[in-house]
Amino acid sequence: MIEPQPVRASAVFFALLRRDIRVARKELIFFLVRTTMQPLLFLIVFGYLLPKMSFLGKGYQTVLLPGILAVSLSVSAIQSVALPMVQDFGWTKEIEDRLLAPVSTQLIAAEKIIAGSLQGVIAAAFVLPIARLVMGPIPALTLSHAGEVLIMVVFGSVAFSALGMWLGTAIAPQQIGLMFSVIIAPMLFFGCAYYPWRGLDVVPVIKYLVLINPMVYVAEGMRGALTPEVPHMPLPLVGLALLTIVAIFWTLGMRSFHKRAIG
Amino acid sequence: MPRGEIVALKGLDLEVHEGEFFGLLGPNGAGKTTTIGILTTRVRPTSGSALVGGADVSSAAVRVRQRIGVVPQRPNPDRSLNVIENLIFHAAYFGIPASKALPRANELLEQLGISDKAQAKVDEMSGGQQQRLMIARALIHEPRVIFLDEPTVGLDPQTRLSLWGILRVLHDEGRTIVMTTHYMEEADKLCDRIAIVDRGELLELDTPEALKQRAPGGTLVELTLAGDASPVVEVARQLEGVLRVEANGPLLRVYSDRGGRIISPLIALAENTGVVVTNISLTEPSLETLFVSRTGRKLD
Numbered sequence: 001m002i003e004p005q006p007v008r009a010s011a012v013f014f015a016l017l018r019r020d021i022r023v024a025r026k027e028l029i030f031f032l033v034r035t036t037m038q039p040l041l042f043l044i045v046f047g048y049l050l051p052k053m054s055f056l057g058k059g060y061q062t063v064l065l066p067g068i069l070a071v072s073l074s075v076s077a078i079q080s081v082a083l084p085m086v087q088d089f090g091w092t093k094e095i096e097d098r099l100l101a102p103v104s105t106q107l108i109a110a111e112k113i114i115a116g117s118l119q120g121v122i123a124a125a126f127v128l129p130i131a132r133l134v135m136g137p138i139p140a141l142t143l144s145h146a147g148e149v150l151i152m153v154v155f156g157s158v159a160f161s162a163l164g165m166w167l168g169t170a171i172a173p174q175q176i177g178l179m180f181s182v183i184i185a186p187m188l189f190f191g192c193a194y195y196p197w198r199g200l201d202v203v204p205v206i207k208y209l210v211l212i213n214p215m216v217y218v219a220e221g222m223r224g225a226l227t228p229e230v231p232h233m234p235l236p237l238v239g240l241a242l243l244t245i246v247a248i249f250w251t252l253g254m255r256s257f258h259k260r261a262i263g
Numbered sequence: 264m265p266r267g268e269i270v271a272l273k274g275l276d277l278e279v280h281e282g283e284f285f286g287l288l289g290p291n292g293a294g295k296t297t298t299i300g301i302l303t304t305r306v307r308p309t310s311g312s313a314l315v316g317g318a319d320v321s322s323a324a325v326r327v328r329q330r331i332g333v334v335p336q337r338p339n340p341d342r343s344l345n346v347i348e349n350l351i352f353h354a355a356y357f358g359i360p361a362s363k364a365l366p367r368a369n370e371l372l373e374q375l376g377i378s379d380k381a382q383a384k385v386d387e388m389s390g391g392q393q394q395r396l397m398i399a400r401a402l403i404h405e406p407r408v409i410f411l412d413e414p415t416v417g418l419d420p421q422t423r424l425s426l427w428g429i430l431r432v433l434h435d436e437g438r439t440i441v442m443t444t445h446y447m448e449e450a451d452k453l454c455d456r457i458a459i460v461d462r463g464e465l466l467e468l469d470t471p472e473a474l475k476q477r478a479p480g481g482t483l484v485e486l487t488l489a490g491d492a493s494p495v496v497e498v499a500r501q502l503e504g505v506l507r508v509e510a511n512g513p514l515l516r517v518y519s520d521r522g523g524r525i526i527s528p529l530i531a532l533a534e535n536t537g538v539v540v541t542n543i544s545l546t547e548p549s550l551e552t553l554f555v556s557r558t559g560r561k562l563d
Contacts (some may be wrong), residue, residue: 004329004330005358007329007357007358010356011355011358012357012358013354015352015355015358016356018355019341019344022344023344024350026343027343040458045563070395092339092342093335093339093342094339094341094342094343096305096335096339097339097340097341097349097352097354097356097400099305100303100305100331100333100356101328101356101357102324102328102356102358103356104324104325209306213373233376234498250546261305262304262305262306262307263300263305263306263307
């Protein structure tokens with residue numbers, strides 16, 4: 001048999017990425033609605049209505065903004081990987097055509113995580129101006145640390161996209177509803193998105209318990225980069241924590257994908 | 264092997280020659296799909312080894328994937344892409360640029376009679392059309408070996424016939440084809456050689472002609488009785504033209520060289536013995552009768 005020319009892994013990687021971008025573009029409107037709806041509702045109630053009714057101080061907006069961004073990018077990154085994985089492996093088997101590509105299954109999983117992270121980054125970029133629009137001028141918000149903001153957004157997106165890969169391949173399709181109520185909802189509410197971590201000084205037990213929640217580091221990172229005046233975790237520490245989280249979820253996600261891919 | 268694990272294949276030793284149209288014939292649960300899964304690198308064998316074009320499916324999976332095309336049992340197109348995109352992207356996953364893939368994709372759609380669907384959404388296609396798209400996808404990167412897992416299940420007779428035509432053309436082009444099926448006729452008409460498998464084991468392996476010669480003589484008449492069939496066996500053996508009789512619970516199997524004419528004496532006999540006949544079936548000597556004689560069961 002004639003030996004076919006080996007295919008360059010990078011060529012396949014970019015073909016897979018092009019496929020995901022093509023599909024994302026077709027569904028852009030749905031993606032943006034899905035991404036913006038929840039943060040928008042939060043912004044209207046907690047960032048606009050309650051401060052206007054004087055139930056919440058003006059300063060709360062400053063605390064809320066980085067948290068809302070963290071939530072948007074994380075949820076978007078998780079969903080953009082977990083949902084297609086659950087569908088593809090559970091019912092449609094549509095991913096088969098990619099699993100037959102002449103590259104390692106790890107590369108296919110890595111591409112999915114990267115594509116998911118891109119959606120996280122886009123979500124953050126989209127929600128920030130909307131937040132500014134709904135809440136009006138936000139005291140202490142600065143974009144002078146744009147580099148740090150970008151690093152936090154990228155680290156957070158990759159971490160949660162990899163988590164999405166793990167959840168999407170490890171959870172049975174019938175239990176996907178549970179994923180939202182049992183994993184994602186607590187993650188959001190104990191993720192220091194709606195209050196700063198230092199605020200938890202008043203309840204030390206919760207303050208230290210929430211440290212197992214990856215969302216805390218994304219929210220605190222965004223806080224440190226966007227509103228440095230609000231008390232927050234030191235950014236180098238946040239960066240280190242996020243890198244560790246990326247390494248853990250990446251490994252778990254890859255392993256779980258491979259297990260589902262090769263029966 | 265851990266307890267409770269299902270053994271799908273118990274040792275299937277086969278060699279498929281280059282350019283051969285090879286059939287794996289067996290009932291559901293025979294291990295056919297597992298075999299295809301292993302050969303296409305999608306299922307990891309717990310023991311044993313398999314080579315495709317000299318490359319090991321476990322240690323050189325990437326090389327194996329590069330030389331094969333796979334048509335799955337159920338169409339699994341990428342539903343987020345339209346028909347032509349399905350082909351162009353699949354080609355891209357094999358490193359083929361769109362400029363080369365597009366003319367080839369159009370040519371394949373033309374050959375398979377679905378060129379009018381090029382821009383259609385996959386969901387707008389019928390089952391048969393989707394199965395053709397799967398064949399086009401399996402061919403877009405010009406593989407030398409093609410695996411088809413029950414490609415005609417669920418297709419109407421006309422579509423099945425036209426698929427057979429397509430498969431014959433692929434075979435004539437010199438490609439190696441490995442196909443699973445539980446349709447006797449399909450295996451008989453298309454394959455150079457057939458492996459009959461059941462419960463993960465190889466029962467027979469030969470050309471369709473040689474296999475049919477091995478089938479026990481005569482027409483198989485199966486009677487389902489209201490009670491146990493064994494009391495009838497001895498008397499049935501005395502009937503003229505009866506070659507062989509077996510009983511299996513309420514099932515009475517009679518091989519006869521008198522064809523369908525044996526039916527009425529058989530019914531009379533059964534009723535004389537005091538048992539009621541509830542069902543009758545008749546099968547000419549074929550791969551089917553060979554399978555029944557080897558396994559005691561029918562194919563579907």
